[in-house]
Amino acid sequence: MVSPSNVTKRRRSTFTWRRRLVPYVFIAPNLFIFLTFIIWPALRGIYISFFDSMDGSQFTYVGTANYKAIFNDPTVATIARNTAIYVVFYMLISTLLSLTFAIIINQQKFARGFFRSIVFLPVMLSPIVVGLIWNDVLDRKVGPLNTLLEAIGGGSPGWLVEPKLGMISAIFVGVWVHLGFYTIILLAGLQGIDSSIFEAATMDGATRWQITRRITLPLLKPTTLIIVILSTIHGFQSFDFIYTLTGGGPLGATTLIVQYIYERAFQSPIQYGLGSAAGVILFLIIFAFTALNFLVGKRREAI
Amino acid sequence: MRKLSARASQQTWTSVSNRKPPSVGSILRTSLLIFLTLIVLIPVAWFMLSSFKDLTDLSARPPKLLPTRWATENYTEAFKMYDYVRYFSNSVIVTVVATALTLLVNSMAAFGFAKYNFRGRDGLFVLTLAMIMIPLQVILIPIYLVVSSLGMVNTYWGMIIPAAATPTGVFVIRQYMLTIPDELIESARIDGAGEFKIYARIVMPLARPALAVVAIFSVLWRWNDFLWPLLIAQDERLYTLPVALALLNGQLVVPYPVVLAMSVMSIIPVLLIFIFMQRQLIQGIAHTGLK
Numbered sequence: 001m002v003s004p005s006n007v008t009k010r011r012r013s014t015f016t017w018r019r020r021l022v023p024y025v026f027i028a029p030n031l032f033i034f035l036t037f038i039i040w041p042a043l044r045g046i047y048i049s050f051f052d053s054m055d056g057s058q059f060t061y062v063g064t065a066n067y068k069a070i071f072n073d074p075t076v077a078t079i080a081r082n083t084a085i086y087v088v089f090y091m092l093i094s095t096l097l098s099l100t101f102a103i104i105i106n107q108q109k110f111a112r113g114f115f116r117s118i119v120f121l122p123v124m125l126s127p128i129v130v131g132l133i134w135n136d137v138l139d140r141k142v143g144p145l146n147t148l149l150e151a152i153g154g155g156s157p158g159w160l161v162e163p164k165l166g167m168i169s170a171i172f173v174g175v176w177v178h179l180g181f182y183t184i185i186l187l188a189g190l191q192g193i194d195s196s197i198f199e200a201a202t203m204d205g206a207t208r209w210q211i212t213r214r215i216t217l218p219l220l221k222p223t224t225l226i227i228v229i230l231s232t233i234h235g236f237q238s239f240d241f242i243y244t245l246t247g248g249g250p251l252g253a254t255t256l257i258v259q260y261i262y263e264r265a266f267q268s269p270i271q272y273g274l275g276s277a278a279g280v281i282l283f284l285i286i287f288a289f290t291a292l293n294f295l296v297g298k299r300r301e302a303i
Numbered sequence: 304m305r306k307l308s309a310r311a312s313q314q315t316w317t318s319v320s321n322r323k324p325p326s327v328g329s330i331l332r333t334s335l336l337i338f339l340t341l342i343v344l345i346p347v348a349w350f351m352l353s354s355f356k357d358l359t360d361l362s363a364r365p366p367k368l369l370p371t372r373w374a375t376e377n378y379t380e381a382f383k384m385y386d387y388v389r390y391f392s393n394s395v396i397v398t399v400v401a402t403a404l405t406l407l408v409n410s411m412a413a414f415g416f417a418k419y420n421f422r423g424r425d426g427l428f429v430l431t432l433a434m435i436m437i438p439l440q441v442i443l444i445p446i447y448l449v450v451s452s453l454g455m456v457n458t459y460w461g462m463i464i465p466a467a468a469t470p471t472g473v474f475v476i477r478q479y480m481l482t483i484p485d486e487l488i489e490s491a492r493i494d495g496a497g498e499f500k501i502y503a504r505i506v507m508p509l510a511r512p513a514l515a516v517v518a519i520f521s522v523l524w525r526w527n528d529f530l531w532p533l534l535i536a537q538d539e540r541l542y543t544l545p546v547a548l549a550l551l552n553g554q555l556v557v558p559y560p561v562v563l564a565m566s567v568m569s570i571i572p573v574l575l576i577f578i579f580m581q582r583q584l585i586q587g588i589a590h591t592g593l594k
Contacts, residue, residue, distance in 0.1 A: 022498045026415030027427060029408040033468035034434055037446060042437050045445035056448045101339065104332045115336045117581050118343050124573045125347075126527035128545040129566045132552065133350040136563075142366045144349055150365075176342070208328055237440045240529040244549055258440045258530075265444045266534070275444045283441045290436065 042283075049277035054270045066277035075252070076260070076278075082167065083256045087235035089171045094182055094231040097175065099224060102186035103212060116187065120180035127177065131244025134173045135160065163253035166246050170254045173245055174238055182227045189223030190216070225297040232289050236282060257282055354378075354563035361560065377564035385557075387565060389540065390547040394526060394569075397462050397543055402521040404467040406514055412468075413476035413510075414502050418488060428477075434470040439531060447534050461535040462543070466528075472517045479513030480506060519576070519584050526573060544569040 049066055051059040070076050105115050122130065137143050138159040146156040159169045193216070201211050217224075239258035242248065248255035257278060264275030353361065357374040360367055381387045415421075416428050439446065446465060447456075455461030483506060491501050507514070529545040536542050542550070548566055551557045577584075 020421065023415040023419035023421040023424070026419070026502070027412040030412035030431070030468045030473060031427065033408065033464065034431065037449065037465035037468075038434050038437055038442065041442040041445035041449045044449065045442050048445055048448075056451065100335075104335060108332060108336060110333065113582075115340065117577070118340045120581070120584075121343055121347070121577065124523055124527075124577050125570060126529070126545050126548075126573075128527075128529050128549045128552075129570060132548070132562070132566050133346050136350050136353050137346045142362055142364055144345075144366060147365045233438070237438055239440065243529070244552055247553075258443075261440065261443050262530070265447060272444050272448070279441045279443060279445070283437065286438075286441070287436060 045276045045279050048273055049280050051273045053272040056272055059273075062273065066273045067281075069274060070277055070281065078252060079255050079257055079260050082252075082254065083236065085167060086171060086174070086238065086254075086256055087232060090174050090235040090238070091228060091231045093171065093175050094179060095224065095227050098179055098182035098186055098227055099217075099220070101179070101183045102190060103216060105183070106187060106190045107208070116184070119183050122177050123180040125177070127241035128244050130173065130177050131241040134169070134176075134245055138169055160246055161250050163250050166250045166253045170238075170242055170246060173241060174235070177241060178231070178234060182231060185230075186220065186223055186227060189220055193219050221297070225293065228297075229290055229293045232293065233286055236286055236289075350563070351567050354560065354567040356560065358558070358560060374560060377558075377560040378568070380558070380561045381565045381568065384561065385547070385551065385565070386539075387568070390542050390544050390565075391568075393459075393536075393541060394543040394545075396459060397532070398522055398525040400459070401463040401467055401525045402518055404463060405469060405472055405521045406518055408468050409472035409517060410476050410507060410510065410514060411502065412473045413480055414506055416473070417477045417480035417483075418485070418506070431473050432470050434468075439466070443530075443534070450535065456535055457538045457541060458535075459541070462532050462541070466531060469517075469521075472521070475517055476510060476513045479510050483509050515583060519580060522576065523573065 048059070050061060050063060052062045052066070053059045101119055105112060105119070108115060125133075137145055140146060140156055140158045140161060143159075145159070150156055157165055159165050197215060197219075198211060201215055206214070237258060238256055239262065242254055242256065242259070246254045248259050261275045261278045261282070264271045264278065352369065354377055355373050355375070356367070356370040357372065357377075360370050360372075360374070412431070416424060416431075450456060450461050450465060453461075455464070487505060487509075488501055491505055496504070527545060528543075529549060532541075532543045532546045533549070536546055539547075544565070548562060548569065551565070552559075552562050
């Protein structure tokens, strides 16, 4: 026989037990997707990188052979060099230009909202369409840019057919697409700065340039650090607009690491192990750069 | 009366003459911004004009600014020769369902993190944010193998579900929900409302600004997303617009003017969002935790 008091006690305990479960129920769906489609694949990727597979069902253990193959492959060396050049210039130019435009848009009184929208417009375009747009504009023979250059006697450079110019074009278009995103984040950071600081500085007779150098830039440092980190990560991830802009050419000059991973998996000969190993390396590089940026940023702040 | 208006006009006149001439700095600034405007708008405008040119016009040297004949057949061919309607509706289906799912799972997680105390909360929240460090590109092959072992290749769900949970979405909505007073939830509880009802009826309506930002970004990203649908939609029936554009562009048999026309049509929904929502979008970024 169960006494009535016992029943209420048990009921209460199941009640609190159920109540404790509530928050877990709320985060469960999100967490489940993360576990299935990010964490599990990430772990599996590390595992696969020690195997060789051409179909995804039969795996042969090869030890560190994939990593050795990557480090000894001259094509990968070129791709690594391309990626390094792309990321460094993309990051530097994006950071400098987004800082410049955020600061001048913020100072602008006339048509500020218009310019803010204009800088953001390319962010909204599909990278595929962006590649097509610039393919059209940079065309060697019938593109408007070269027509203009010829008119002023600048010759007709092969923007998308000469290796070096191909890389320059890819970096330029990369900056063109994403600049608005960084600028808007910096503009948000600028709005977070107390305007009375600027007023006080102006009253003390500081010029606009002095205010920018001595007050705005130092106060904007945390946001700038985020831009540096984001643009580094975005740089390493670049692939989609390059796919329609140059397709990785001319002569592989704009083939970056993500295209390499993609081709290992979806172009014959299929080499899942090799592609996964490249993915692991890409993760380590992104992780290292993010950590480095944080550490350098933190130390600078301490000084 | 006359005196008054005379004085008024005089005042305007003096105020104009008193205005400081534009400084070198402001001239420089405005010209830089105009230069930026040209660099953004000219390529887009050129591209749109190109989509109305026929092949003769497209290969004319020097190129023509305006088409000699407005080749509207580029647009009609997109519907006749290719299944543009299907690509478009695939994009709509994926974008709409994925955004709805993202809003649901992200806001539920955000509510859990913002309004409950439970064991492992901080650890799980950090784990959620750490997902930013593992972009799709890094796990491209293993995630494809996982999705394919689940039989989700060549399905809408395969395109929609894997990327539906986003760390930034959880973060942005959680930050906003933290500002909703706990008393509101307590009093609802006293009134006998269940936990799910509190989430759906009280917290969600109040979190609308944050949800709007996450929704806009999700729509933009899904509409333009290329790499993931490219892997999953291998059957032409499932191509989204970016996948169709990229693959058709690579084929010699596909007339280039038609690709241009399809591209322009694919930009239009996004441009509409841009024109009508840019204020919410840009202010949303400024006001939510995205900075």
